[in-house]
Amino acid sequence: MSAPFRVPLLLRGEVIEQDWIEHGGRRGGAQFTAPDLAAHLPRLPLANPSSLGELYSLTLDEIIAFLEQLGDRLVLAENPYLQEAFELSRLTSGLSDPILRYHYEMIPAYFRARSVRDIAERTIGIDYLEGWVRQPDADRGAPPVSIRAVGARGVHIIAGNVPVVGVTTVIRNAITRSDAIIKTPSNDPLTTAALVRTMIDMAPDHPLTRHVSVAYWKGGDERIEPALYDPRRIEKIVAWGGFAGIKHLTRYLQPGLDLITLDPKHSGSLIGKEAFADEATLQHVAQRLAVDIGAMNQEGCVNARVIHVESGTDAEGIKRAERLGELTFAALQTLPQHLSTPHKAFDRELKDEIDALAFVDDEYTVFGGRSNEGAIIVSRSANPVDFARQLACRVANIVPVDDVSEAVRSVNSYTQTIGIFPESLKTRLRDQLAWHGAQRLVSLGGAATHNQAPGPQDGIEPLRRMVKWIVDESGDEAALAAQALG
Amino acid sequence: MTDLPSLLARDPQAFVTRDYAEGFALDEKERDQAQLEAARQRFATLAPRIAPLGRMAAENGITEVTRWEDLVPLLFPHTVYKSYPLSFIEQGRFDRMTKWLGSLTTTDLSGVQTEGIDTIDDWLRALEAGSDLAPIHTFGTSGKLSIMPRTKAQLDLTVRINANCIRDFQPQANGQKRDLLVDHLPLISPSYRLGASSIARGMNRQAELYAGGQDNALFLYPDAYFSADLLSLAGRLRAAEARGEAGRLTLPASLIARRDEFAAREAARATDMDRFFETALHRYGGQDVFLFAVWPILFEWAEEGLKRGLKGVFGPGSILTSGGGSKGKVLPPDYKQQIFEFLGFERCLEFFGMTELMANAPRCDHGNFHFPPVVVPFLLDPDSGEMLPRNGRRTGRLALLDLLPDSYWGGLVSGDRVTMAGFDAPCACGRHGPYLEPDIARFSDLKNGDDKINCAGAPEAHDKAIDFLLEKTQ
Numbered sequence: 001m002s003a004p005f006r007v008p009l010l011l012r013g014e015v016i017e018q019d020w021i022e023h024g025g026r027r028g029g030a031q032f033t034a035p036d037l038a039a040h041l042p043r044l045p046l047a048n049p050s051s052l053g054e055l056y057s058l059t060l061d062e063i064i065a066f067l068e069q070l071g072d073r074l075v076l077a078e079n080p081y082l083q084e085a086f087e088l089s090r091l092t093s094g095l096s097d098p099i100l101r102y103h104y105e106m107i108p109a110y111f112r113a114r115s116v117r118d119i120a121e122r123t124i125g126i127d128y129l130e131g132w133v134r135q136p137d138a139d140r141g142a143p144p145v146s147i148r149a150v151g152a153r154g155v156h157i158i159a160g161n162v163p164v165v166g167v168t169t170v171i172r173n174a175i176t177r178s179d180a181i182i183k184t185p186s187n188d189p190l191t192t193a194a195l196v197r198t199m200i201d202m203a204p205d206h207p208l209t210r211h212v213s214v215a216y217w218k219g220g221d222e223r224i225e226p227a228l229y230d231p232r233r234i235e236k237i238v239a240w241g242g243f244a245g246i247k248h249l250t251r252y253l254q255p256g257l258d259l260i261t262l263d264p265k266h267s268g269s270l271i272g273k274e275a276f277a278d279e280a281t282l283q284h285v286a287q288r289l290a291v292d293i294g295a296m297n298q299e300g301c302v303n304a305r306v307i308h309v310e311s312g313t314d315a316e317g318i319k320r321a322e323r324l325g326e327l328t329f330a331a332l333q334t335l336p337q338h339l340s341t342p343h344k345a346f347d348r349e350l351k352d353e354i355d356a357l358a359f360v361d362d363e364y365t366v367f368g369g370r371s372n373e374g375a376i377i378v379s380r381s382a383n384p385v386d387f388a389r390q391l392a393c394r395v396a397n398i399v400p401v402d403d404v405s406e407a408v409r410s411v412n413s414y415t416q417t418i419g420i421f422p423e424s425l426k427t428r429l430r431d432q433l434a435w436h437g438a439q440r441l442v443s444l445g446g447a448a449t450h451n452q453a454p455g456p457q458d459g460i461e462p463l464r465r466m467v468k469w470i471v472d473e474s475g476d477e478a479a480l481a482a483q484a485l486g
Numbered sequence: 487m488t489d490l491p492s493l494l495a496r497d498p499q500a501f502v503t504r505d506y507a508e509g510f511a512l513d514e515k516e517r518d519q520a521q522l523e524a525a526r527q528r529f530a531t532l533a534p535r536i537a538p539l540g541r542m543a544a545e546n547g548i549t550e551v552t553r554w555e556d557l558v559p560l561l562f563p564h565t566v567y568k569s570y571p572l573s574f575i576e577q578g579r580f581d582r583m584t585k586w587l588g589s590l591t592t593t594d595l596s597g598v599q600t601e602g603i604d605t606i607d608d609w610l611r612a613l614e615a616g617s618d619l620a621p622i623h624t625f626g627t628s629g630k631l632s633i634m635p636r637t638k639a640q641l642d643l644t645v646r647i648n649a650n651c652i653r654d655f656q657p658q659a660n661g662q663k664r665d666l667l668v669d670h671l672p673l674i675s676p677s678y679r680l681g682a683s684s685i686a687r688g689m690n691r692q693a694e695l696y697a698g699g700q701d702n703a704l705f706l707y708p709d710a711y712f713s714a715d716l717l718s719l720a721g722r723l724r725a726a727e728a729r730g731e732a733g734r735l736t737l738p739a740s741l742i743a744r745r746d747e748f749a750a751r752e753a754a755r756a757t758d759m760d761r762f763f764e765t766a767l768h769r770y771g772g773q774d775v776f777l778f779a780v781w782p783i784l785f786e787w788a789e790e791g792l793k794r795g796l797k798g799v800f801g802p803g804s805i806l807t808s809g810g811g812s813k814g815k816v817l818p819p820d821y822k823q824q825i826f827e828f829l830g831f832e833r834c835l836e837f838f839g840m841t842e843l844m845a846n847a848p849r850c851d852h853g854n855f856h857f858p859p860v861v862v863p864f865l866l867d868p869d870s871g872e873m874l875p876r877n878g879r880r881t882g883r884l885a886l887l888d889l890l891p892d893s894y895w896g897g898l899v900s901g902d903r904v905t906m907a908g909f910d911a912p913c914a915c916g917r918h919g920p921y922l923e924p925d926i927a928r929f930s931d932l933k934n935g936d937d938k939i940n941c942a943g944a945p946e947a948h949d950k951a952i953d954f955l956l957e958k959t960q
Contacts, residue, residue: 348868348929352901356565359538360586363571383573386630 005032005088007189010196010214011043013204023186023218030091032189034216038223044213045233046153046179054207055151055177060120060130063174064113066208071111073198076104081194089163092187094299094345094393102338103163103296107195110167120175122454123463124149129175132472143475149467151177154236155228157219157249158192159264160185161299165240166192170212176467179211181234185241189216220248231256236466238262260465262458265416265439266389267292267447269307270407272425276311276320285421286327288445292419293396294332294340294374295448302417302440302448305391306384308407311400318380321400322365325378329367332374332394339449343393346372350395353387369395382406404429413437416458419447490859491516495523498860498889501845502646506654509859510917514910517919518876521862524889526551529560532895535592538562539895554864558873561864561885561897566590567624567632567842575718578604584613591635591894593618605740606631606714610682614638618893622684623714624841629722631714634684634841635894643890644844645691651858652805652835655848664803670698671776671805674766676759676783679705681712684841689778696776704769706762710751715741763787767799774801777829781808785821788828798830806834838922842898844890847922850915855922856908862887863920865906866899868929876920879907883929884922903927 009016019040020033037044046052058066076082086104093100109115120126127133132146156173158165166182169192173180184192192214199209217224229237229252239246240262253259269292275285292304311320332340354369357377364385369375374394377385385397401407408429411418415437420426421444430441439459442450455461490508493500501509512520529551533540539560543549546559570586573579580600588595598616603609606623610633613619620641624632636644649666657663664671673693678686679700693703700708719741751758777800784806791799806829818824826832838855839846847855857863865874865882874882884904888896905923912918 349901352563352565352899355563356569358541359562359566359569359589360571381573383571386572 005030005084005190007032007034007184007193007216008197009035009037009040009216010193010200010212011040012211012213013200013206013209015197015200016040023189023216030088032088032216034189037215037217037221041224041227044181044215045228046211049153052151052153052177052179052211055211058177058207060117060126060175063177063208064116064120066203066206067111067116067171067174068113070195070199070202071108073202074107074111074195076101076107079194079198081197082107082191085163085188085190085194088190089188092160094161094343095297096341096344098337098341099297099339100163107163107167110164110171116171116175119171119454119463123461124176124467129177143473145474146472148470148472149176149464150470151179152235152466152468153179153233154238154466155181155183155234157183157237157239157241158185159240159262160188162296163188163191166195169238170195172463172466173212174208176463178236178466180213181228182212182214183219184214184216186216186218225252229257235468236260238462238466258465260460260462262462265301265414265458266306267302267304267417267419268410268415269304269419269421269444269447270404270425270429271307271309271324271421271444272404273310273312274422274425275309275324282324283327285444286324287331288421288443289324289328289419290331290335291339291445291449292447293328293376294335294394297340297343298392298394298396300448304419304447305396306388306410307396307398308401308404308410309398310402310404310407313382313400313402317400317402318378321398322378325365325367325376325398328396328398329374329376332368332376340394342372342374344372346393347390350387350390350392353385353390354395357385384410408432408436411436411438416440417442417447419444491520494520494859494889495527498524498528499643499892501858501860501890502643502650504650506647506650506858508654510856510919512859512918514918517859521859521887521889522551522554525557525862525887528887528889528892528896529557531892532592536895537589538566554862554876555873557887557897558864558866558871558885560895561887561899562895564842564898564900566898567634568626568630570633572630575606580604580609580612583609587613587621587633587635591619593635593637593893595619606718607682607711608740610714614682620687621682622687622841623682623717625683626717626721629718629720631718631721632841636844636891637893640844640891640893641687641691642695645688645695647845647858647860647890648688648692649696651846651848652807655835656833656851658803658833664805666696666776666805670696670702671774672770673697673703673776673778674770675704675778676706676762677778678707678710678712679703680707680710682714683712683717686712692776692778704762704766706758707751710747713744713748716748763790767791767796771799772801774803775805777804777806779806779808781817781821781825784808784825784829785817788821788825791828792824797827799828800830802831804829804831804833806831808834808836838926840900843886843888844896845888849924850913850917850921852914853924854908854913854915855924856913856917857920857922859919860889862889863906863922865904868903871899877909879905881905901928903929 016035019036021036022031022033024031073079074082076086082104089100090097120129128147128149132148135145135147156169158169169182182192196212196214203209231254236258237249238260239249246261246263249259269289271285275282289307309321309324311317354375357364357366363380365378365380367376376396376398378398382399382401384399388397391397411433417440418433418438419442423443426441433441490504491512533543542560548556548560551557570583574582580603584595584598584600595617598612600609600612603612610621613621618637619635620638622634622636646667653663653665673696675689677689679690680686693700697703836849837846843861845858845860847857849855864885865880866872866885867874868883874880884900884902886898886900904926906920908919908921913921
């Protein structure tokens with residue numbers, strides 16, 4: 001098979017296009033070639049950590065201006081690197097063209113000065129990025145303390161489900177004045193490369209360009225990873241991705257190497273009995289639920305999959321849940337194209353599971369699921385389908401319960417977002433949900449579409465973890481010396 | 487004597503009375519017509535009595551099978567025999583399990599008593615005691631076992647047809663044929679004698695029919711029961727581990743009650759295997775035997791045996807049935823050579839099969855798997871599900887119509903991606919009829935990597951499940 005896509009190695013401002021080896025894309029959709037990283041490995045990590053210092057010749061304003069200028073060049077219609085990345089993603093992504101195009105066209109907006117400044121201020125604090133921040137005096141006589149957030153050397157193993165992951169990584173690396181080696185995923189090896197390649201075209205010797213590298217290697221490559229994941233070469237690993245991918249990293253962990261996991265989570269919805277007040281309310285709820293299920297074609301961790309509904313589990317209750325299923329399926333079918341479409345590579349195994357439901361039709365009612373249009377499966381008891389973990393491609397499971405407290409118990413530390421209706425239920429349950437493991441509570445309909453405010457992600461604050469927090473303590477010189485005299 | 491095509495058309499089960507190899511001499515047209523007629527009759531008999539089949543036929547406006555295209559919308563998904571909700575088992579609702587299985591078979595299950603039953607093992611025993619079923623379960627993925635409503639008579643038939651295959655598919659070098667049903671051989675199997683897995687049931691029956699009785703058979707576990715519950719727990723545990731959620735699994739009380747039994751067996755596994763190996767050599771060394779084992783276990787023996795200077799331990803007229811590849815274990819390139827050197831014979835039959843099928847496809851010298859004429863293979867387009875033309879050499883999703891079962895519907899879409907040929911040109915081995923090339927992959931593996939419990943993986947998963955059981959109940 002021909003491999004039309006070439007994925008260069010972008011090494012500290014240099015474009016390397018040699019030592020090609022072939023790689024296969026996911027879903028069998030695309031193949032590409034990339035330089036054999038082993039040949040260039042010694043140059044990949046930042047040999048001398050003190051060269052991070054050159055990033056400190058820049059003010060945050062200058063960094064923000066640089067990113068804004070970069071954003072201006074990341075217009076899909078004009079940038080050939082992005083266009084190529086888009087073409088490859090069309091083959092490998094679970095997102096269909098209109099959704100994918102929408103996400104690529106959104107890229108420049110992430111680089112706007114206001115947006116970047118907001119991230120810097122709200123996730124770390126600009127004063128801590130820019131200098132030493134004197135802390136309030138704790139005790140009388142305690143020495144004055146100042147703290148600064150300082151950049152670190154990291155490897156970022158990014159996910160390929162949506163293009164924004166690479167965008168976020170580049171921005172986070174710049175504002176924390178860190179050094180990033182970005183390992184791209186096989187289903188999207190080009191988008192992040194397109195961003196950084198544009199940086200190289202713009203200013204190859206700029207400190208920000210020289211402190212970001214983009215490489216593809218096959219995850220688990222024994223020639224690469226043991227040499228790279230070593231506290232002498234990097235201090236942080238930021239890992240997006242599946243349990244298996246992260247688990248194999250744990251063997252490299254040792255003091256001095258910090259693993260920051262942004263692992264895949266599952267999200268769901270909680271719908272209170274108020275939804276069934278009248279048909280108009282139910283219609284409204286169904287529309288919002290359809291967005292939480294269908295946006296980004298359910299490719300995100302944030303998308304709703306299992307939906308607990310306080311409809312009751314008696315015959316009337318099941319009927320109510322079914323009516324919600326019917327309305328939600330209808331709403332799913334009419335979502336705008338840039339948000340959601342029938343899935344272009346519907347999961348075969350999932351289809352086999354849906355087909356099997358016909359053999360227990362007194363347990364489940366299925367709306368849709370005939371082809372790739374998506375499906376709403378309504379359980380006729382308080383049990384989710386056995387394949388709840390496989391729900392994807394716009395297939396969700398409505399589970400009726402008598403009381404929402406039953407649903408709260410299904411929340412665990414693998415739960416990310418919960419879309420909730422009505423608001424009062426969110427307020428009532430938010431502490432409990434948090435104790436069970438939920439990480440983000442959002443008004444139903446906003447799970448996948450709210451432009452997430454800068455802040456915590458997956459229950460942690462990744463930017464605060466990406467930097468090193470350095471403490472400067474001063475003491476009274478005479479008092480310090482006096483300690484030796486007893 | 488009736489010609490084979492008419493016999494197949496009228497009664498596919500009568501294939502058991504014939505030379506197995508005869509099926510591979512049929513020309514395309516006569517085979518196809520006979521199979522289509524048999525399919526027509528199976529559908530006509532079963533559609534009114536198996537509700538899901540009748541419903542699928544009605545939904546697709548199919549009243550009669552007159553061409554293969556009619557059959558495609560009537561093929562069950564391979565998930566059908568595990569379509570029950572796990573909550574039935576977790577909540578001990580085995581009456582619902584019986585009702586569910588009853589919807590997939592014409593066998594009368596009204597005499598099955600499920601009161602007080604809280605394990606899969608006991609439920610399977612209850613089915614056996616209260617009906618004509620000898621139900622079999624698969625090794626399961628994600629802890630959900632498929633349950634096939636096979637009857638006792640069908641179990642017997644599969645073992646007899648398998649014997650015919652051994653007799654006729656590849657006669658001995660001197661051209662002689664050995665009919666194990668008449669001319670018995672001691673049976674050796676490093677597995678369980680009791681249980682409802684396809685292997686346990688098959689081997690148990692083979693001990694009767696091929697070895698002439700249990701006295702002439704050697705099992706690793708002659709008395710222990712291969713537990714479907716433990717297997718199910720193993721699968722669920724593996725699935726939960728893959729998601730990092732193992733701590734959340736709940737255990738059925740009846741399994742906890744048997745923890746000591748499981749633990750003792752696990753602790754003794756290595757010594758039991760050694761003793762089994764020693765007994766096999768001591769009791770049957772130098773004799774012709776019938777041996778059933780997967781390659782990794784055989785290689786372990788061969789390695790150990792050759793180290794001790796043992797070669798050619800069994801008689802030259804012995805027969806091995808094996809298969810399944812290396813099951814993820816790394817074996818040296820000459821593993822078969824080492825195994826045969828140790829065993830002292832090379833007569834070996836490998837099969838492509840699945841628990842859902844009553845007759846498997848034996849492998850020829852050219853590496854291809856040949857379906858006997860009682861199984862009709864199809865290829866479907868992996869994306870659209872449409873039938874691919876039945877000619878040439880093509881790759882697609884394998885679907886099968888097993889013509890043998892008379893009490894449940896034998897039409898099934900598999901999860902396997904295969905390359906099939908042989909419709910219009912014979913295999914290099916000379917056999918006619920559709921065959922599979924050796925490159926067979928599960929679609930799920932192509933997507934997710936190997937995360938399946940297969941026959942060889944099962945003991946390992948079992949051990950992990952026992953560890954888990956002990957840990958949770960300390």
